[in-house]
Amino acid sequence: MISHLIERMMKLPPPVTRNVVVQKGLRVPMPDGVELLADRWMPRSGGDGLPTALIRSPYGRGMFGQMFARPLAERGYQVVMQSVRGGFGSGGTFDPMRQERADGLATLDWLVSQPWSDAIVLYGLSYLGHVQWAVADQLPPQVKAMIPIVTESALTLEFLRSDGMSLETPFGWGVLVGTQEQPLAMLRKPFQDKKTARALHTLPLVEADVAAFGQRSDYIQDILAHDAGSARWEGFDHSDRVADVTVPVSSIGGWYDIFLPGQLRDFKVLQDKGRSARLTVGPWTHTNFDGTPVEEAISFGLAHANGVEPPHRAPVRLYVMGQEAWRDFPSWPPPDYSPRRFHLSASGTLTPDAPESSVDTYRYDPADPTPAVGGVRLSGTAGRVDNAALEARADVLTYSTPVLDQDVEVVGEVSAEIWFSSSLPHADVFVRLCDVDPEGRSWNVCDGLVSLTGADEPQCAAVTLWPTAYRFKRGHRIRVQVSSGAFPRYARNPGTGESRATATKLLAADQTVHYGQSAIILPVH
Template identity: 75%
Template sequence: MNMISHLLQRWLKLPPPVTRNLAVQRDLRVPMPDGAELLADRWAPRSGGEALPTALIRCPYGRRGVLAMAMARPLAERGFQVLIQSTRGGFGSGGAFDPLRQEREDGLATLDWVIKQPWFGGSIVLVGVSYMGYVQWAVADALPPEVKAMIPQVTESALTLEFLRKDGMSLETPFGWGALIAVQERPLAMLRQPFQAKKIRRALSTLPLNQADVAAVGRRSDYIQDILTHDADAPRWAGLDHSDRVAQVTVPVSSIGGWYDIFLPGQLRDFRILQEAGRPARVTVGPWTHTAFNNTGVLEAIEFGLAHARGEQPPHRLPVRLFVMGEEAWRDFETWPPPGYSPQRFHLQPSGALSTETAGDSVPDRYRYDPADPTPAAGGVVMNGGGRVDNGSLEARADVLTYTSDALEEDVEVIGEVGAEIWFRSSLPYADVFVRLCDVDPGGRSANVCDGLVSLSGAEEITRATVKLWPTAYRFKRGHRIRVQVSSGAFPRYARNPGTGESRATATTLRAADQEVYHDSAHRSAVILPIRSAGSTGQ
């Protein structure tokens, strides 16, 4: 085990441990109010662990193996005792796993149990990524005084609901997660993951989609059926959105996100709510995707969480720390979005141009979208993989329009919320508009910065499609060009629009559509970028 400890220290670039001599208590039984018992493992130094703060991790993916080694061991070696608990219905914990629904009651009961244990050292820090961060928000407004800090990473307080918007269903992430949890306890599940990923990708093309769970995992999945059938505002999801609890949080919160993370918009929303409520909070956003494991969470638990657990203040820094892509440098700000950045419109022009000037008279650009051969996703925001990629193959497709600026005469820095207004018409009433912002280097390579999609009804009439792209922090360097892509899909990240208005769960007919994008003086299609104003320090 010491070999693993040394490898983790080197891989994660961690400070030296206080000790490498750990003991693990397995399968501690944590009673829930309804009689179910959830299992937990306690990691602690072999001597003196009882006096240490507890890092609590509540996890739906098991308590052993790589997960425990990468999360529990580094913290237990550096000042914490760590309790990693399997959430309800998985890996030996009692009850039935009903994703997202029981985490408030179970989380509060777990906190109450921890405080009563003879080994409890007087303080708790909540840590964890993704689902393990969501369970923190589920209890965040009702924490006992023994909880001293929260460190939610690549997560947000409403989790699944952003994917299930009526005006743009993100298919790949919730479906892929549902398939993952359906098979994760099968024998050799870890070794079978590459094969399983291929099955999932093939299954996403199934018609009707409500048969895709069987194609992916061999049986029906209640969660997958739910995400296909119920939009974000459906009663089925009542109680899963904990964003109304965020303003009531009183413990210090340090959130960690990524520019290509699936939960970034909600995570920044949660931070803004905390900051506007005057709560002690900070946020760090790096150039990461959802599964890009790095040392930031462990270091923040040690620097920020451990300090608060001991009644101390962590080293001072401004509340907002952002990695500015393009510049490839970290910068600190007071707020999100930072001051000094003003919205500027870059207008789509004839002949594929992009300019801050408005276009005059022009005819619309046209393309044909066929859901039987959907415009594919390339990199970007997905649960596994993604990030910045070469967009050359995507932009070569006939169903992708591009609009590109002249070479920039000076750096253009974009930090904040990004949006687009695209005047659009389809030959069908139902259509999607996908917009992607790209950076084109002097060699012609186009790399994606951020993007977003909106679904339209009534699209047979000229319609202004308002598209909210992912937030970003990006510096377009002098000599580079700014590019905007417009298309009607990014499959399988977003569910393909069949063009018929049928339910996404039961649709079996796919209709191709002829799309038009307008950019004349009466229809000023544009991407809106928050640009650093002249004379602003930006930090």
């Protein structure tokens, strides 16, 4: 029954077999004497000698085994699913991401020594993909391929930028790993999610973990106190290993995924180094995608594990939203897309011609923060949504092109240069690109935020938006939003210059957008 449900949910072809068995509680020794637990999934007819998919997870082996190990074990693999250090029966203490290189290499040494295992494929999404990058430059020859999904080599560091602190995702993840082994955790999760959402309003934020689940979390305290450049995160960033990967890599991402920029950066490193790598990006969020990863594990991973070339396809396959079609490209970013400036003007229009100098203003109050609506989030509201209610707020400015008389296709890196000033020295600038359909509905495409200091003097806010592949159709309009937040996706800027972790005072500010050179830069074909 579970097999049929997964097949329908992921839109997968029927499996080779549904009759699989699980060898539970294998003990994998680490050099320091700690033992990590793993389960081995395989066809009942026998898994010895089949290619081994290695999945290392901090989320347990039960439900995650059904979701990720079963589909592979039914389709030509044996699967070793391991709980990382300090969780779900594995020994030691869970220190997120810090221990995965040493433990991952030791696990590979153990797996290579097993008489039933030969060719190995590394597989997994999010944290389960990050652990692949942690060992990727020192793989034994038995590893034949990597399939990292909605992940990147530096993982959480994008969220901890000093010039744009994400809040909802790292905080929510800290709550998840802090509560997931409590009794009835899955049944209680909807109630926990509501408590977590309320806790994000806590001032000061250093007390929000207790408000969320009743105890201090070392991880949450650290993400609030230490930005991406802190020595606290030493060992988290494996981006320097990417260039040394020699096995074929198939990277799978989503346009609304939280890790997309880093994932594309990793792919480009492989591409520039001439490595065997391919990229697939679909219209997905972090937690909502189809059976593409499983299909790639079969067509790409099994082929390499069996010593044959997978079916030929272009190095880059992108789902072009708006067109609603898959397209192949030779590289990322694709060639033949050139940066084109669309200027913001005082009449609320977006135009290729720079307007005369002028200004527009709005008031931002962190006590009533501009909300996060859809977009790049872990919550169920992620992805494309109608922005009507958001754009009706007085603290959101919008700029739109006239109705397009021909399609405009945007594929690649998106950025904005917003000339901006504030009544306070400290302010944020949030920019969102939208598609306005003929019915007037405004659908978010991509966005980004930057934090400014010295904002009481006009300066250029250079905002990096999420990359995208989008066709704005004839009869639609291109729209840009400018505001000063997207809470709780990003932490509120208190306006005082205090640490966002310890600030208790919130100051409202009058924000000014200066026209003339303010523009969004779109890669247009």
